[in-house]
Amino acid sequence: MMKDPVRCAIVGCGAVADEYVRTLEGSALVDVVACVDVDMERARAFAARHRVPHALGLDETLEEGYAELLIVLTPPGTHIAVAQAAVRSGTSVYVEKPLALTGDDAAGLLTLADRHQVLVGGAPDTYLAPPAASALTAIAQGRIGKPTAASAALLTAGPERWHPEPEGFYEPDLGPLADMGPYYLSQLVHLLGSIAQVDAATGTTVARRTIRSGNRAGQVFRTKAFTHVEAVLRSAAGVTIALTVSSDVQASTRPHLEIYGSEGTLVLPDPNFHQGTVRIRCRDQSGWTDLPTGAERSGHPVGRGMGVLELAAALRTAEPHRTTGCQALHVCRILDAIREAAVTGASVQVTLDRPSVSTRRAAP
Structure with missing residues (x-):
């Protein structure tokens, strides 16, 4: 049986955040309780537009424990720093693509998540x-x-x-x-x-x-x-x-x-x-x-944010989630290999990382 909705906070209130909220609003599984942006006026406008209770700074959101799940929609170069701050506070994270700009940074985030026993998910979820x-x-x-x-x-x-x-x-x-x-x-x-x-x-x-x-x-x-x-x-x-x-x-x-x-x-x-x-x-x-395209098997609303809903379900039930940090890490490793192959002109083997605790379900 489901418990209370998973309390979520969105970090980064740009255009893609509107798309996420439209999907999340269609599910009783989550409740968006706070939004964060470096531009507080933009955060307040987003909160008013989507009836989000709090427009806050990141430190306040994490220190006060507003959210169980942080949805990171900031520019790619900031993904790792924001996600690391959340993980260190004991908060699970779902990160827009790419999870990190390098595979080593992505792997480090998953190691940190294992240490703090929280979940990591990563876009895309299409x-x-x-x-x-x-x-x-x-x-x-x-x-x-x-x-x-x-x-x-x-x-x-x-x-x-x-x-x-x-x-x-x-x-x-x-x-x-x-x-x-x-x-x-x-x-x-x-x-x-x-x-x-x-x-x-x-x-x-x-x-x-x-x-x-x-x-x-x-x-x-x-x-x-x-x-x-x-x-x-x-x-x-x-x-x-x-x-x-x-x-x-x-x-x-x-x-x-x-x-x-x-x-x-x-x-x-x-x-x-x-x-x-x-x-x-x-x-x-x-x-x-x-080919016929029936309903997606999870029963979640279809749209950007589907991966958030699967991760939220993993925080509450035994349901696994598929947009795992491990898959997002593998994509980062492929990106690394493509860049290296282009620069060196040689074939490059892609690092295959072992699945981590952060790809599995947290204790309900």
């Missing part, structure tokens, strides 16, 4: 949604035979088209690879298993970018990150995956994600979102068939 569930079922049922290869592509002209302050997306060790790559890598790992080896090439083909929206439209800035990445990944099961992540492409008809098997092919929708159609075409078929 692989919990119905499209990924349908694809996983089709693979498990052998409908495309043995998976042999896959292709994944994020091809855009960059966030400066729509974001009024896009420089943060191009900080060192970020760029499109670490900003958007986790959606694709998490989906691939969920469907095909862990990644063992990486080869890669990267470039910064458009170093000077122009802001296209907001009060600073027309201003030019210089990127500090790779803006185009080509990688070849090999899974532990021997599946070869071609991955392209770019902020330098003006238009493309390449599918976001395809999985090829000995008996057929699956085409999945953009893994940045929780909805979409999965198509299948098998040997000797003359056309494509849409």
